[in-house]
Amino acid sequence: MKIAISGxxxxxxxxxxxxxxxxxxxxxxxxxAIDADPDSNLAATLGFPDSDKITPISEMKExxxxxxxxRPGRAESFFKLNPKVDDLPEKYSLKHxxxxxxxxxxxxxGGTGCYCPENALLQALVTHLLxxxxxxxxLDMEAGIEHLGRATxxxxxxxxxxxxxxRRSVETAYKIDKLAKDIGLHNLAIxxxxxxxxxxxxxxxxxxxxxxxxxxxxxxxxxxxxxxxNLPLLNSSQQIINEVKNIYQALLPIAQTPNPRN
Amino acid sequence: MKIAISGxxxxxxxxxxxxxxxxxxxxxxxxxAIDADPDSNLAATLGFPDSDKITPISEMKExxxxxxxxRPGRAESFFKLNPKVDDLPEKYSLKHxxxxxxxxxxxxxGGTGCYCPENALLQALVTHLLxxxxxxxxLDMEAGIEHLGRATxxxxxxxxxxxxxxRRSVETAYKIDKLAKDIGLHNLAIxxxxxxxxxxxxxxxxxxxxxxxxxxxxxxxxxxxxxxxNLPLLNSSQQIINEVKNIYQALLPIAQTPNPRN
Numbered sequence: 001m002k003i004a005i006s007g008x009x010x011x012x013x014x015x016x017x018x019x020x021x022x023x024x025x026x027x028x029x030x031x032x033a034i035d036a037d038p039d040s041n042l043a044a045t046l047g048f049p050d051s052d053k054i055t056p057i058s059e060m061k062e063x064x065x066x067x068x069x070x071r072p073g074r075a076e077s078f079f080k081l082n083p084k085v086d087d088l089p090e091k092y093s094l095k096h097x098x099x100x101x102x103x104x105x106x107x108x109x110g111g112t113g114c115y116c117p118e119n120a121l122l123q124a125l126v127t128h129l130l131x132x133x134x135x136x137x138x139l140d141m142e143a144g145i146e147h148l149g150r151a152t153x154x155x156x157x158x159x160x161x162x163x164x165x166x167r168r169s170v171e172t173a174y175k176i177d178k179l180a181k182d183i184g185l186h187n188l189a190i191x192x193x194x195x196x197x198x199x200x201x202x203x204x205x206x207x208x209x210x211x212x213x214x215x216x217x218x219x220x221x222x223x224x225x226x227x228x229x230n231l232p233l234l235n236s237s238q239q240i241i242n243e244v245k246n247i248y249q250a251l252l253p254i255a256q257t258p259n260p261r262n
Numbered sequence: 263m264k265i266a267i268s269g270x271x272x273x274x275x276x277x278x279x280x281x282x283x284x285x286x287x288x289x290x291x292x293x294x295a296i297d298a299d300p301d302s303n304l305a306a307t308l309g310f311p312d313s314d315k316i317t318p319i320s321e322m323k324e325x326x327x328x329x330x331x332x333r334p335g336r337a338e339s340f341f342k343l344n345p346k347v348d349d350l351p352e353k354y355s356l357k358h359x360x361x362x363x364x365x366x367x368x369x370x371x372g373g374t375g376c377y378c379p380e381n382a383l384l385q386a387l388v389t390h391l392l393x394x395x396x397x398x399x400x401l402d403m404e405a406g407i408e409h410l411g412r413a414t415x416x417x418x419x420x421x422x423x424x425x426x427x428x429r430r431s432v433e434t435a436y437k438i439d440k441l442a443k444d445i446g447l448h449n450l451a452i453x454x455x456x457x458x459x460x461x462x463x464x465x466x467x468x469x470x471x472x473x474x475x476x477x478x479x480x481x482x483x484x485x486x487x488x489x490x491x492n493l494p495l496l497n498s499s500q501q502i503i504n505e506v507k508n509i510y511q512a513l514l515p516i517a518q519t520p521n522p523r524n
Contacts, residue, residue, distance in 0.1 A: 008271065008272065008301055009270065009271010009272045009301050009405065010270065010271045010272010010273060011272065014430075038405070038406070039270055039271050039404070039405035039406075039434065040430065041430065041433065044433075052433075106406065142301070143271065143300070143301035144300070144301075144368065165486070165490060166486065166489050166490070167489050167490070167492065168276075168302065168303065168489075171303065171306075171314075172301065199490075200490070203490050224427070224428065227428050227429050227430075228427060228428070228429070228461075228462070228465050230429065
């Protein structure tokens with residue numbers, strides 16, 4: 001099963017990715033979590049020790065050069081568009097509590113250089129992880145689907161868009177839906193997050209007509225307090241855990257369908 | 263005066279950018295607001311009519327090709343790293359309530375193409391806007407400083423990092439501070455947002471020692487309610503407006519210093 005998670009910044013993509021990874025792992029699935037959002041820290045939320053010391057793939061300059069033939073940061077280089085990546089998951093992933101993690105990193109765009117070699121490597125790696133691996137793969141993305149393309153769209157069993165009660169995150173959901181349809185990805189579903197009252201739930205349902213809703217996660221001050229006190233987030237709110245378990249249950253029928261690509 | 267605004271996704275960068283733009287404009291300054299965050303909509307927050315119909319620069323394929331010599335989406339093209347951009351602000355900006363707006367747009371990274379021509383154009387354009395224009399320029403960025411470089415660092419009078427009470431947005435502030443110092447940008451200051459109680463303010467101050475704080479914006483349910491009801495955001499909370507006026511006052515001494523580049 002391959003699950004991609006997107007949505008506006010700050011809506012809670014990483015929390016949902018982490019709790020889903022944990023739930024699948026505790027149920028006996030082999031789980032690969034991919035951090036493809038440079039504005040978050042999936043490793044920290046999953047409780048990986050020394051999560052701030054993990055070097056993401058995009059910053060491994062020697063590796064990028066070895067595989068693509070081009071040194072990152074040099075403008076107008078020629079490089080391989082299909083670098084070898086199948087050995088990278090074993091070499092450059094970490095494991096903790098039964099969850100394997102890979103950090104993709106930020107693709108730098110600044111300066112005068114043209115930083116495409118990292119892009120080529122990350123693109124090839126994500127394609128490999130989605131097409132060739134048979135774990136439960138959970139991809140925590142930015143507010144877009146930049147890591148996906150026509151080649152990987154069919155492999156994504158569910159693209160979950162997280163929204164919160166607010167017009168901007170709903171607008172982002174529509175943008176993501178359009179980008180997804182452009183590449184032939186139609187398995188999109190919504191998860192509402194940070195809900196404070198039934199009116200906010202109603203707001204999401206009425207502003208996203210025709211969308212499948214996988215679940216609604218409540219706002220819980222206990223999570224904020226745990227964060228400020230630097231306590232582990234994943235165990236801080238039983239009501240959030242319960243709701244993510246419902247979302248997991250809703251996803252299970254997909255997981256149990258024989259994989260048409262095998 | 264050139265102000266760049268960054269911070270983790272969802273912390274409220276666009277709201278602060280909009281309210282600052284409005285405050286400067288109402289005080290008689292000529293204001294240029296730049297939307298450089300594809301995960302937001304500065305035009306909508308500023309109340310521009312038909313804000314969803316604005317075509318951002320990165321999607322103007324003919325323009326990108328005309329100026330860089332390369333068609334977007336074609337891999338491994340050669341293109342000009344310093345395209346002509348000085349006429350673009352007049353041609354491709356919109357004006358509303360005394361605020362001029364330019365939307366940069368998303369630089370697509372997906373697919374097999376190498377999308378650098380848009381990057382080259384956006385980079386040259388932002389550099390021009392920061393170095394050669396004499397308005398108050400307010401740059402609403404992503405969670406990073408990808409649009410800035412060594413050449414523009416000296417032109418930024420203040421890089422404002424917005425944080426909310428939460429560990430992740432503080433971590434992002436440290437990352438941005440490091441990226442800023444790497445390019446020689448030291449004029450960084452913090453604005454706390456969505457504060458619910460004095461403990462949360464204390465959390466930010468104690469977790470960001472040594473940083474300058476420009477102000478603390480309270481959480482106001484009136485803003486959320488206005489958003490859900492699709493009412494204009496900028497007038498929805500007097501206490502938020504007042505606090506942004508204080509931030510404006512704190513910025514004014516910079517504005518009144520004769521510009522050393524003129």
